[in-house]
Amino acid sequence: MPAPEFARTLTGLTVNLLVRDVAGSLPFYTEVLELRLLYGDEDFAALEGPGGWHMMLHADHTLDHSPVETARLLEPGKRGTGAEIRILGLNPDEVEARARAHGFTVNVATQTFPHGWRECRLEDANGYMFAVGVLPS
Numbered sequence: 001m002p003a004p005e006f007a008r009t010l011t012g013l014t015v016n017l018l019v020r021d022v023a024g025s026l027p028f029y030t031e032v033l034e035l036r037l038l039y040g041d042e043d044f045a046a047l048e049g050p051g052g053w054h055m056m057l058h059a060d061h062t063l064d065h066s067p068v069e070t071a072r073l074l075e076p077g078k079r080g081t082g083a084e085i086r087i088l089g090l091n092p093d094e095v096e097a098r099a100r101a102h103g104f105t106v107n108v109a110t111q112t113f114p115h116g117w118r119e120c121r122l123e124d125a126n127g128y129m130f131a132v133g134v135l136p137s
Helices: 003-007 021-032 067-073 090-101
Strands: 012-019 035-039 044-048 056-058 083-089 105-113 118-125 129-134
Touching: 012 021, 021 035, 021 044, 021 056, 021 090, 056 067, 090 105, 090 129
Parallel strands: 012 056, 083 129
Antiparallel strands: 035 044, 044 056, 105 118, 118 129
């Protein structure tokens, strides 16, 4: 699907992450979070989560036209410091097990928090932080 056509399908909140390597980043999203890969190439990937929300990955070099953003990408370290992407509806025990099996960092093991979610907190290969969980029954 051409990019302009895909863009017209998006509604609500869509997460777009800049990554060093799209192919190297995909296992976290497809195997750990089990998002559905709609499209992927060396520059871009489009994924769909439960309930129809979307996440996109863009390779760093796709922003070469934007020097302010490109300069920020040159900073060493983890991406997205200070942001945590929260996904409700994924079984945190299963997500944590898959993350560990694939060698991803689990920052906080699955537990039930005072705010009511049973969740785990982990990060992808770029250092983006995720909290995934469910509301206990």
